[in-house]
Amino acid sequence: MSTAVSARAAEHSAGLDDPLVALDDSGTRCPSAVLDGHLADVDETMLTDLYVDMAIARRVDEEAFALTRQGELVLWPPSLGQEAAQVGSARALRGTDFVFSSYREHGVALMRGVGLDELLAVWRGTTQSGWDPYERGMATPQIIIGAQTLHAAGYAMGIRMDGGDDAAIAYFGDGATSEGDANEAMVFASAFRAPVVLFCQNNQYAISEPVSVQSRSPLAARAIGFGIPALRVDGNDVLAVLAATRIALQRARRGGGPTFVEAVTYRVGPHTTTDDPTRYRDDEEVAAWRGKDPLDRLLRHLGGAGAREDRVREEAQVRCDQVARELRTAVTAIPVPATDAMFDHVFTGPTRRLERQRAEHRAFSASIEGDR
Amino acid sequence: MSTAVSARAAEHSAGLDDPLVALDDSGTRCPSAVLDGHLADVDETMLTDLYVDMAIARRVDEEAFALTRQGELVLWPPSLGQEAAQVGSARALRGTDFVFSSYREHGVALMRGVGLDELLAVWRGTTQSGWDPYERGMATPQIIIGAQTLHAAGYAMGIRMDGGDDAAIAYFGDGATSEGDANEAMVFASAFRAPVVLFCQNNQYAISEPVSVQSRSPLAARAIGFGIPALRVDGNDVLAVLAATRIALQRARRGGGPTFVEAVTYRVGPHTTTDDPTRYRDDEEVAAWRGKDPLDRLLRHLGGAGAREDRVREEAQVRCDQVARELRTAVTAIPVPATDAMFDHVFTGPTRRLERQRAEHRAFSASIEGDR
Amino acid sequence: MTEQLTLAKAIGRALGDALAADDRVVLMGEDIGRLGGVFRVTDGLQERFGTARVIDSPLAESAIVGTAVGMAYRGYRPVVEIQFDGFVYPAFDQIVAQVARLHYRTRGVVRMPLTIRIPYGGRIGSVEHHAESPESYFAHTPGLRVVTASTPQEAYSTMRAAVTSDDPVVFFEPKARYWDKGDVDTGRIAGLDDAAVLARGRDVTVACYGPAVRTVLDAALAAADEGIEIEVIDLRSISPLDIDAVVESVSRTGRLVVVHEAPAEASVASELIASVVERAFDALRAAPERVTAYDTPYPPSALEADYLPSLDRVLDAVDRSLGRWSSRTGLAIAGGAR
Amino acid sequence: MTEQLTLAKAIGRALGDALAADDRVVLMGEDIGRLGGVFRVTDGLQERFGTARVIDSPLAESAIVGTAVGMAYRGYRPVVEIQFDGFVYPAFDQIVAQVARLHYRTRGVVRMPLTIRIPYGGRIGSVEHHAESPESYFAHTPGLRVVTASTPQEAYSTMRAAVTSDDPVVFFEPKARYWDKGDVDTGRIAGLDDAAVLARGRDVTVACYGPAVRTVLDAALAAADEGIEIEVIDLRSISPLDIDAVVESVSRTGRLVVVHEAPAEASVASELIASVVERAFDALRAAPERVTAYDTPYPPSALEADYLPSLDRVLDAVDRSLGRWSSRTGLAIAGGAR
């Protein structure tokens, strides 16, 4: 135990007072000693891609929200407003990294190549996992707040054991930082110098509770006390998020252990489609954050940088409309499992008890079909 | 959420690099800007009392250890070496404060007026609680690591609700800081500005695991990230511990919320009477820490301060011998509960199920007495 | 005073009345204050009683229960909410190793008058962890009272009793029935020990609780059409169980079916059957039957109707118990061995 | 190769052999490395396999299990230790909501080949939380295999099977039997499904597992002196239970006694009785009996001998089941209704 470790953690931390920015609200590129070295490859193509990715993430979210209102999905936790935090961080990853997310990381999932049907399936109530985690390098949604942070830390411990230079990333919310699991994840990640990025989207709310209920001090500052460097970034600035995640990943790959990234953002929509945020927050607050919209900001930047804003917007529009059409086809094509499937995969092989119950259920189903 | 809170926490913290001391290893009184204001009332009488208290705590520990070897107790977790941390902190409390400890705080219990029979009863296997928590202002030993930190935080939240200026104190070890509960306790204590002292005795080991397994950075530093001021003190310096706890209590009573105190000390004995520390640590390490013995240090200080060292030692000796005699009487006088008592107090009143089981058990007992 | 209330509102009323009746009562949980809870059960209570008594807590279940333990030490009577059934497990240690045992541990000195409210059960068409029935875990834990309610009146009366009880109570609120309406007499405070016979019948005893009660009552009506009389027992207390009431009933009917939404294995249904068999073996004329969830994790909601006990599955079990035709036995002896 | 080993050493041998056989096996827990575990079960393994494969972890059970889940995702087969029975509850969420369900949740894609080792059970004369039998909680949880062992050979063979299994296994190690010695053939690897009949007998079936097995075998010997033949079934797998084996036995004996150290309510014993009654009602000639801990928290160790099933309590239940004199029934029909 040495003060050197916290000194090192503090030294490698940044943005605790004012979140790091690469693009200010007006879209102007601000120099950043911390971030700039990790943004050298950003060119117009990349900026356009980032914009299109965010636009698609937003459109998928809007469409899914609408589908829920139409009864096609049972529930939907919108990611509206968090596109920069999700796209920026996910774009920093490589295919062999592994993502452990909560339930709101639709943008991240899309970046990992998750199909639209795969993305919506959980929310249609037909399955608890929409995709193959190994195929996408991403675990399926975790609903127990904080639980996935330990999985990410453990996965990263595994990476160290087999000597790879992959990294794991855990996505979690501001509320999650209060859970024992999220704190134990910091203990283990730090103790084992696990190559993991602890990526906190501080979207200001845990359902109705403002982040001030969870903590009176910045969430990122917490990490330093665990010996983990913290980067606090403007979460609506896709470049800042991209750069911070790259810094964290680089540290992880080089054996430098975990990094905590706090992306300061805002959940513009309700917690889920069943929530009514007017009960706990003002329109003004929402309006103020809408002014910091991540897509608008990048678009302004693209304009300022000389790109044809309307061309980018149009390209995005075309892609989004395409995605929206695909999505509406995809949702109805999601298979409804046979009832009998509820007995599958409890274990890796059959057990007498469950096969008995399966048989009983079959006989019963057959009986009521003929009978009543 | 504001950086101001962590700034305030950091500002009110001290000793993170080098633990605060009032008495150095040689017993010399060192000036301390942080501590001295809280040691103004320390005179020879108080120093003598502190010495005698520590000597008694040590003697009780030694006797209990011996009793365990003789089969009179089922287990004993020795507090040898931690007398300054326990006596110094407990002496800072007042009667209406409330203590939540783990299993090793025998010194604290003695300071709270816990009787020798009460202290030993749990370790004789005849009860799970040796004393009335309300009578002593101290909950009985907690064995689940970390659980009591939440109880202390909640008790302190209660104090705030009823507007008292009492405080709660949680005692826990270095190992306990890894548990989710201990971290959640910091979240709640900080969020509710609870008047609680989080008193960590870092005795360097959790059973066989050195504290480096738990954390690569100082435990006290962790608190600051939660917005909680931290004081790190030489835990073998009874005056430093006394002062730090007083500072923490004063803050609590004045509405300033929680404080984390890390007392850096050493578990000189085995983890419990069933442990064999030679399997995991060197004799040299133990010897080095024996050199920092809290009793010797205070005695040297008393000598240096002009008090008659041998008089103090003698006074302590007389009191200790007295206590040892009482203790040996007390242990055998601890009542063995009637078997039937195992059915008592599951609920506050009888239930049919348990009364049935009680009756069955009685009938059965009667039958085998007569029968086999 | 009698009033028509939903079950959710009846609980809210009970909590409000409890807060008004006793200063030591405090409420704590995630989103219970400003929002009034995700089911609006605590709607309006923070406005009425202030943020010091109706507390929005940080997001940490172990701490919610653990700090409530500390408050109880200080003399409070905390009522804490776990937002959904599936989120109680992080608090498991504090519940089973602390709340359930402190009275016993301290030989009766410390009391833990905590109420742990848990909206529970399925059939709300939601996602994983929002539809579970974890009551058997708590029933297996000595030192906890575990209760539920099947109507707005029961919910009101039992919640008042739970908050007043000096024992820790885990109160499972049947969330699928939150919107059921019924008359509530706020003068009625229940006991926590006794089952209630909701319908008398000679042929089969069906014991159930919480959300399953309505299913069973419906089944009893359907059975009546076929001339079969079901005696419906609402157990109300899940632990301790009112075995006497069930034994008394079975001594008349000779047949027992137990219905709940939790999986079967090592469950409350297992317990009830084991206990009744122990005490009324000779009275039993047929093997007791369980109608429960299957022993799989809770499936996606698209399948929950088949996973949970249904009216038809209850009737099937009743038939089996009567030796009439049933899907499982394949018997087709109409009228059965009555 | 056959060798005399204590049960503790047999488990250590199994773990060492598993580490040697498969690089993906890793061990993690509190004090399991340098110290070799508080019971020395993992003694020498860190020296042999290094700190990367035999890991002393920070003191946090939820993290021990939760990070093991992550390792399993990465392709490892973690074997984690919970130091004592009473310390498993902080990990409850990770075990029941993650470990038990990930295979189901992902429709068979993700496997959780975790082994969770828990030294359990009483009669070691220790303090609170060191003598519990929490297996019923896990038996009630779909998706977990729950096993134990009663001899060194069983411990070896079953641990090898547990580590090799692609299902998550909670392995309850009967700590009071750690020092029992017996021959161990390291060539024998068990299955995880079947109960074993340890003694044949015509009069009563007694089903038990783990630390209770020796008690029951002793009781069988004592009963034999009185001319009563007990058929002793060691269940071995606590979940799923081998009901077929018990039903087969009961179909011959007509009588069933279930013995375990956990409290009775909503327990494995409740389950076994409910299941056997369901399937062998007509074969039963007397009410099945439970000999378990009472439904109180674990008492101080001074009282544990009376709290736990004893030879005499087993015999008393056997007598009761045979309709002979028993303390509970007060019957005195020597020879009984056999």
Ligand SMILES: Cc1ncc(C[n+]2csc(CCOP(=O)(O)OP(=O)(O)O)c2C)c(N)n1
């Ligand atoms: C252990 C647990 N407790 C409670 C909940 C209920 N719940 C679902 S989302 C949520 C708020 C989470 O807030 P945050 O971590 O900030 O994530 P966000 O929803 O803002 O993305 C709560 C309390 C849960 N899912 N899991």
Ligand SMILES: Cc1ncc(C[n+]2csc(CCOP(=O)(O)OP(=O)(O)O)c2C)c(N)n1
């Ligand atoms: C939840 C829990 N896990 C594990 C244990 C077993 N155990 C008892 S003491 C101990 C070490 C505690 O170390 P520390 O917190 O430093 O306190 P110390 O014993 O040094 O006073 C452990 C692991 C326990 N009692 N509770």
Ligand SMILES: [Mg+2]
């Ligand atoms: Mg949030």
Ligand SMILES: [Mg+2]
């Ligand atoms: Mg320690």
